[in-house]
Amino acid sequence: MPVADYARVVWAIIAKDAMVEWRTKTAFLSAMVFAILVLSILFFARDPTAVSSLDVAPGALWVTFTFAAMVGLNRAFLLERENGAMDGMLLTPIPRTAIFVGKMGGNLLFVALVEAISIPLFILFYNVSLAGRLPQLILVTAMATVAFVAVGTLLSAMVVRTRFAELMLPVLLLPFLIPPVVSAVQVTARILAGRPLSEMMPWLKLLAGFDIVFCVLTVLLFEATLDE
Amino acid sequence: MNEPLLAAQDVSRRFGYRQIFSNVTLTLEPGEVLALVGPNGAGKTTLLRVLAGLLKPTTGSVRRNGTIGLVAHHSMGYDALTARENLAFAARLWGVSETGRIDLLLDRLGLSKWGEMRTAAFSRGMIQRLAIARALVHDPGILLLDEPLNNLDEPGAEVVLQVIDELAERGRAIVVVTHQFERIAAIATSVGYLVGGSLEGPEPIDGRAAEVVSHKYRSLLAGG
Numbered sequence: 001m002p003v004a005d006y007a008r009v010v011w012a013i014i015a016k017d018a019m020v021e022w023r024t025k026t027a028f029l030s031a032m033v034f035a036i037l038v039l040s041i042l043f044f045a046r047d048p049t050a051v052s053s054l055d056v057a058p059g060a061l062w063v064t065f066t067f068a069a070m071v072g073l074n075r076a077f078l079l080e081r082e083n084g085a086m087d088g089m090l091l092t093p094i095p096r097t098a099i100f101v102g103k104m105g106g107n108l109l110f111v112a113l114v115e116a117i118s119i120p121l122f123i124l125f126y127n128v129s130l131a132g133r134l135p136q137l138i139l140v141t142a143m144a145t146v147a148f149v150a151v152g153t154l155l156s157a158m159v160v161r162t163r164f165a166e167l168m169l170p171v172l173l174l175p176f177l178i179p180p181v182v183s184a185v186q187v188t189a190r191i192l193a194g195r196p197l198s199e200m201m202p203w204l205k206l207l208a209g210f211d212i213v214f215c216v217l218t219v220l221l222f223e224a225t226l227d228e
Numbered sequence: 229m230n231e232p233l234l235a236a237q238d239v240s241r242r243f244g245y246r247q248i249f250s251n252v253t254l255t256l257e258p259g260e261v262l263a264l265v266g267p268n269g270a271g272k273t274t275l276l277r278v279l280a281g282l283l284k285p286t287t288g289s290v291r292r293n294g295t296i297g298l299v300a301h302h303s304m305g306y307d308a309l310t311a312r313e314n315l316a317f318a319a320r321l322w323g324v325s326e327t328g329r330i331d332l333l334l335d336r337l338g339l340s341k342w343g344e345m346r347t348a349a350f351s352r353g354m355i356q357r358l359a360i361a362r363a364l365v366h367d368p369g370i371l372l373l374d375e376p377l378n379n380l381d382e383p384g385a386e387v388v389l390q391v392i393d394e395l396a397e398r399g400r401a402i403v404v405v406t407h408q409f410e411r412i413a414a415i416a417t418s419v420g421y422l423v424g425g426s427l428e429g430p431e432p433i434d435g436r437a438a439e440v441v442s443h444k445y446r447s448l449l450a451g452g
């Protein structure tokens with residue numbers, strides 16, 4: 001399939017997912033409520049006289065992102081299972097990888113939106129200054145998000161036909177998220193502490209490695225999840 | 229002689245230890261309408277999914293010389309989208325131009341008035357009409373219909389039968405899985421009985437009355 005046609009199909013799937021979510025708002029509202037709850041609970045759980053907000057902020061941010069994203073990832077392929085919509089896609093001559101890339105693109109859009117709204121709330125709750133360091137935080141957020149959305153999309157496709165899909169996804173996904181999320185927490189801690197870029201580079205390289213490996217492997221493995 | 233649009237050779241399908249059907253052989257020429265009858269659980273839907281390419285046969289092979297249009301038990305659409313958006317999405321995946329085609333299908337299936345309505349608000353009959361429109365969006369060479377008259381009112385059923393007849397006249401190959409053989413009899417050119425895991429036929433209908441087919445079907449069910 002020519003690249004332009006491939007891109008057109010991928011975009012059609014992303015646009016369709018965005019439209020469905022825009023109309024229903026079910027996953028988005030759940031994810032946002034979840035994000036606000038996690039940020040506030042972790043903030044109020046600490047003793048401000050013993051632990052500075054900067055010490056818990058990186059972990060709180062990534063726990064929020066990770067679990068809020070899971071709400072959207074869970075929904076991704078459930079949407080295709082309702083009414084047998086996945087069959088409708090599989091009948092068409094489009095490459096199976098285009099379905100995966102489209103669904104992953106839709107998930108990335110969803111998670112990016114949740115993160116974009118969560119970051120100002122995070123700044124508000126934890127009183128952190130990101131003056132001049134916001135681009136760095138956006139970079140690490142984007143890199144880690146690509147890694148966990150890639151794995152999350154694949155596992156969502158894999159568990160969707162199981163009886164307890166919404167319970168299975170976190171169980172399977174969380175072990176895969178440990179490496180990228182730990183890297184992201186390490187980089188975020190250094191960004192918030194105002195450390196130089198050179199200190200973050202090993203973690204950023206690791207994250208880039210996860211991105212490449214996870215993206216390539218998940219695209220290659222997706223077709224195997226479609227066999228009945 | 230025309231090249232068959234669909235040819236299944238010694239197709240079997242098993243789920244785990246359960247053999248659904250075995251050694252199914254059939255060919256569909258252009259213009260042929262095969263009515264596939266069989267009791268509940270006989271494997272008609274599974275056979276249709278194998279013919280469509282959604283399921284791999286355990287043994288045997290299926291050759292398709294055309295694109296597939298499938299009407300299954302589910303609508304294959306999205307409740308949050310309108311009828312028009314659902315058809316447009318399908319058209320984009322098939323790489324066909326939406327211009328005119330969607331209006332034509334909405335009109336043909338009697339959905340013009342509801343084209344801008346989200347399908348979550350559709351009745352079952354409207355969903356069924358939309359599912360048929362969706363299956364036709366790319367003008368498929370082979371049409372596989374699983375109980376296409378389900379949930380349809382009388383005018384809706386008439387429209388669908390007319391559409392099937394028109395498509396057959398235009399050289400499409402059509403398989404109709406049905407429990408309402410009497411309704412399909414007028415347009416079917418052959419009939420196959422999927423009973424006890426094997427396919428009897430397909431055999432030409434040759435103008436035989438629906439009662440004759442029904443009698444044979446009952447006899448097969450009774451093991452006669």
